[in-house]
Amino acid sequence: MIRHLVRSLPDAVRRARWVAAVLALVAAPLAAQGPTGKIEGYVRDQAGVAVANVQVRITGTAFATTTNPAGYYFFNSVPAGVYDVRASYVGYKPTETRGFRVLSGQTVTLDFALEQTAVEIQEITVVAAANVLVPRDQVTSKQLIDGSYTDKLPVDRLNQVFALQPGVVASPGTTLLSVRGGRPDENNTYVDGVPVQSGNRGTGSGRALPSLQVGTNAFEDASITTGATSAEFGNAQGGVIAITTRTGGQRFSGNIGFETDELSGRIMGSGFNRLQASLGGPIAGDLTFFVSGVLDGNRFGNFGYRGEEVPAWSAVGVDTTFAIPTSTSATADTLFLPVYNYALSRGDCDAPYVANAADPEIRNNYGYDCRGRLGFGGGSLSNAQVSGKLNYSFGTGSRVALTYLGSRALARGARGIDNTFGTTNTNQVVTLNWNQVLTRSASRQMAIDAYLSYQTDRSINSLLTAESERNSRDPFLGWYVGGFDYEYDDSDFAVTEDLVRAYRVQDANSPITLYDRNNTQQYLAQAGYGFDGGNLVSRGNPGLVGAFGGVPGTLNYATERRIIGKANLDWQLDRYNRLKIGGEYTDSRMDTYANGALNQGFSDIWLASPVRYNLFAEDRLDLGDVVLVGGLRYDYFDLGASKWKDYPRISSAPNFDADNLDQYLEPYTAHDYLSPHIQVAFPVTERTNFRLSYAQQVQTPDYSVALFGSNTDLAITNTNNNYGTDLDFGKTILFEFGVRHAFDDDMVLDVTVYNKDNLANAAGRLIPRIDPRTQARSDLRLTVNQDFGNTRGVDLRIDRRFGQIFNGVLSYSFQDARNTGSDPFTYINFGSRVTSAITGNATPPPQAAQPVGFSRPHSIAAQFAFNFPADYKQGTLAGAIMSRLGIFGTARYASGTPYTRCDPSLDDDLAIVAPAPAGSAAATCNTLGGDFNAARLPAFKNVDLRVTKGLRLGGLDLTAYADMRNVFNIQNILTVFAQTGTTSNARYRTTLAAQDSAIFAQNATANGAYDRTTGDIILPGSDAECGAWVTTGNNPSPPNCYFLRKGEQRFGNGDGIYTLAEQRVASDIQRLATFHISRFTGAGRTLRFGMEVNF
Structure with missing residues (x-):
């Protein structure tokens, strides 16, 4: 009924609701995740008698109140932070508690005991705050x-x-x-x-x-x-x-x-450098500011364990230039093509392929430093985060705040000749917050809290311009301050309604791909030199990055802009009840462009204007020791887009009429859900609390999953393409109960047991449909709400501190996480591609939950800090060493993640590694025994440590430190060959070497240079004699000859005869990254040194 009423509202009214949300909806951000906290307490005299009408103020802010007849006071909506709180009253000595911490979303108690005196003007009594380890009103984990x-x-x-x-x-x-x-x-x-x-x-x-x-x-x-x-x-x-x-x-x-x-x-x-800075303080009166920034760069990229041993190369200058006819025809045009020298930029500097090379220039690394891991020529990573906030408090606790947050990440490929791609990810958030206290007394308060936020996200991967590629090869300290310039970006192919229409109807006169898709013949010659029939002939040679002259592959970008309005009413009805009513409205505009330079197969272009909003009502009953929270939440979303109707045929539909496009499309349907939320905490003993919480939690589907392929016609791709559908909310039902026991004020144990049911998550399935063009049945890869599963577990946490010197946390989790899929494409990428031996068809989707790919049944983690004060054992040797010393550490032990073993007898599965590396799909294989995710990696183990030493220089507080990651240099296995279950696969190595030799042989045979008896390649005596060299397709290709000559000079003895043994050395070096331990592991030990100044 609710859904019917909501959908029947006019679209224009729905679109305008974000304005109404800001102006009319009300509640407060003080629930479990709010940005502010609450202070409450009692003021009594030294005999324990309540003192009424005491003035209580948070110094340096506008927060002020008086106690009621019971001596009770409170402050709502206090921004998280550390404050000094003062209580004063005529006839009593003023008392100030300093360093009192307010926690976001929590109620913290601060009581005062005032000393009665006959003198009205007295020195303030200062008390150091005793901050609790765990807040008393925590009603959920x-x-x-x-x-x-x-x-x-x-x-x-x-x-x-x-x-x-x-x-x-x-x-x-x-x-x-x-x-x-x-x-x-x-x-x-x-x-x-x-x-x-x-x-x-x-x-x-x-x-x-x-x-x-x-x-x-x-x-x-x-x-x-x-x-x-x-x-x-x-x-x-x-x-x-x-x-x-x-x-x-x-x-x-x-x-x-x-x-x-x-x-x-x-x-x-690894060439890591990090700079961070912050500054905050007053501007005028109660107007304050805070700004901060972090900039880090990794000049040479991140590598796995012993990754410095894997060679990488950079072009460092032109060796020679070939005049190459575009074909063997007498009238063919001529291209003048430079080929480059390559210096070792990462790897073993004393390796034979440098130190023992026959070519003296190669032995000298072309005059460049061989810096091992510390390479040059691109491949850097750079991240930046900035923030700024203006905050003005007024009245008796009202405030206005303006916040800006931004982050950016840049990465680029290693230096090549052309086709060097870069990636830029950016986020920006601007938020205006206004909290207005409407009325308040000693026991009651009503306030409005309103937010308006503008947010943008952008990600692009594209070809760098030649100038940008040159300028970004070796950035100062790895910091890409200026960003990248791209040959093609979202300004060249902006996703508009016109572009979406052109893509849907495949308008021949509209630019949809980077190059002319209607005349691809002109680009066929641009397959890239250094290849022969798609096979690399420069195995082991740096020519791998020097294969040049090819067509840039893709332009891939996505953008999103959001306006979020949120307004809430926070009503403290009395000492015990706090009612909140409110909502949030999000209006978005998002798009994506993912297309090849020429080929549109598996491309994706869409534009959407989603709307999402929620309404909620919640009451918090706080009786001191007993806290009960109950609420209802209503969620709604509409994707604001259309997709193909019934079957992915638009322009290829029978009797297609571009002027009547709407008949081939249908809008996505709006969805809504009403969910209950209940939380309760109560004491069992004086030091033990028990809590229960239950909620039905829903989440909008990933819009990119629902929209994927929504405009893609089957005529430009095939049925292996994934297609989104009209997805509903994903749903979770969570129940937990926990016990928290405080052994004393400095040690707290928390244990939680929970059950979580996952319902109706997005999952790819093979769905049979009738193709309207052929009238034949075909299985489409559609994403629907059919994934389900369950997680049961136990969480344990121990907080411990010893005075002001030590503070630490130890945690343990047991988790049995099972679902029918780990992501929307688990079945599509794996099970749907495995043929059943019984039916001959694709294996059906799982009907029982299986271990999820990110499951780790056992996890242990620790974090700790030792802080020795400046006066620690003054006058002793131990004091001189330990004074201002800090030791901060983290540690993790976690079960390995699961993966699926492949049948070791099948050559097709030799290359498969599992689990699939982050960002890549799981590869299909015939399983060993048919058990999905039945095997597990070794456990993950890591310890990181930072040791600091404080110094005092005038008014400056200096800290020098050493920071070591992976202190014990543990080799953490993150992936393995799925056939062997280890990081080695000898049969795969031998197979690749044989393939490489065959490629060498084919290319040499085409040029009459192959000795079939020995497998040797008889190379020309000079680069000039390479002019007649051709590919197996009889296309001119002198660079291929050049690459073979350089390979023999680097990996052979330089006699011009490329023996089979020398070819195998070249192949092994070229394939080293495939088999080296660094491919399968996390990073090894790294050590940083730093200095910071505080003022």
Whole structure:
């Protein structure tokens, strides 16, 4: 009934609702993931008698109130941070508690005991705050993270800290997090109370949009809710991440720091450099500011364990230029083509293929330093995060805040001759927040909290311009400050209604691909030199990156713009009840372009204007020890797009009429859902609390999955293309109960047991349909809501501190996560391509849940900090060493992820590695025993450590430190050959060598240079004699001869006879990256040194 009423509303009214949401809807951001917290407490005299009408103020802010007759006071909507709170009243000595921490989304208690005195003007009594380890009102499993603590840990990203929390599984080397068995894209992130998750979450086959990254020096606190969420925060089946950015205070403070591993040599250095800075303070009155930035660069890329041993090459100058006829015809045109020298830019500097090369220029590495891992010529990675906030507080706790957040990531390929691609990912968020207290008394308050946020995400992978490629080869400290310029970008092929229409109807007069798709013959000669019939003839030679002259492959980009309106009413009805009513509205515009230079097979172009909103009502009953939260949430979304009707034929449909395009299309349907959320916590003993939480959590599907192929006609691709459909919400039902026991104020144990049912997630299936053009049945790869599963587990966390010196957390998680798929394409990429021995058809989709690909049954994690104060054992040797010393560490142990073994007897499966590397689809193989995900990798183990030493120089606080990652240089296996279950496959190595020899033989035979008896290749005596060399197709190709000569001079003895043994050496070196241990492992040990200044 609700769905019918919502869908019947006029579209224009629906589109206007975001304005109404900002102006009319009401509630507060103070639930479990809100950016503000609550302070409450009692003021009593030294005899324990309540004192009424006491003035309580948070110094340096507009927050002020008085106590009621019971001595009770409270502050709602206090931004997270550390404050000084003062209580004063005539006849009593003023008392100030300093360093009191307010936690986002939590209620913290601060009581005062005032000393009675006859003198009205007295010195203020100062009390140091005793901050609790765990807040008393935590009604669901939520892990809290302090910003200043995180900034000292040996981590570069906030997700690395989330990975240490119970219930969270992380993929090494990526930012992907799985919460209690959920897919990595099932989490939602809120920054300062506003969601920043893009609608295109990247699990579709089109271009993935990046997630906003917040610098480790830019946030006050953060949390990840792994249990049932409150009604206000949702659109997540997994966890809800909440980040509260820092706000400037009443005193100026700042930080600048730099760290590098370039002092650590080629074994423990990768050219990593990081600069970070922050500054905050007052502007005028209660107006404050805070700005921060982080810039890091990895000059030489990230490699696995012993990755410095794998050679990489860079073009360093023209060797010679060939005059090449475009064909063997006497009238053919002539191309003048330069070929390049290649210097070793990464690898073993003393390897025989450098030190023992026959060519003296090769032995000298063409005059360039052989820097091992510290290479040159591109391949760098660079990341930046910036933030800024203006905050103005007024009245009795009202405030206005304007926040900007931005992040950017750039990466490019290694230096070649042409066809060097780069990637740029950017995110920007601008949020205006207005919190207005309408009325308040000592026990009651009503406030409006409103947000308006504008957000953009963009990702592009395209061909760099020649100038941009040159300018970005060796950026200073690996920092791509200026970004990249592309030959083609979203300004050349902007996704508009006109382009979408042209793509649908395949308009011959409209540019859809980079090159002229109607005249491809002119590009056939541009297959790239260094190849013969698509086979590389320069095995082992740096010519692999020098294969040049080819057509640029693709342009792949996606963009998204969102306007989010959120407004809430927070009504503290009395001391115990807090009612919240409100909602949120998101209006988006998103597009993607993923197309080849000429070929449109498996291409994707779409444009959509999704709308999503939610309404909620929630009451929080807080009786002190007992807290009960109950709420309802209504979710709605509409993709705002159309797709092909019934079957993916548009322009190829029978009797197609381009002037009547709508008859071949249908709009996506709107969807809605009403979900309950219940949370309760109550005491069992004085030190033990019990909690229960239950929620039905829904999440919009990844829009890129639903929209994929929505405009792609079967005529330009084939039935192996994945197609989205009219997907509904994914649904999760989560129930948990937990016990928290405080042994004392410095040690807390928390244990949680949970059950999570995953319902109706997106999953690819083979769906039979009748092709209207052929009237034949065919199986389409359609994505539908048919994935289901269950996760059961136990989470344990111990918090421990010893005075002000030690603070640590130890966590353990057991998790049994099973689903019919790990992502929308698990079955499509694997099971649907395996033929059943019984039926001869594709294996049907699983009907029982199986281990998910990111499952790790056992996880143990630890984080700890030792902080020795400046006065530690003064006057002793131990004091001189330990004074201002800090030791910060993290550690993880986790079960290996599952994978599927392949039949070792089949040659077709030799190359398959499993689990598939991040960002690539699982390869199909005939399974060994038929058990999906039945094998597991070895356990993942890692320890990171940072040691700091503080110094005092005038008014500056200096800190020097050493930061070591993977302290014990553990070899963590992340993938294996699926046939052997190990990192080696001798049969595959032998097979590749034989294939390479065959390619050499074919090319040499075509030129009369092959000795069939010995397998030797008799090469011309000089480069000039290579002019007559041709491919097996009789096309002129002198560079192929040149590459063979250089290969023999590098890997042979330079006598001009390329023996079979020398060819095998070249093949093995060329294939080294395929079989080297670094391909299968995480990074080895690295060591950084840094210095920071605080003021």
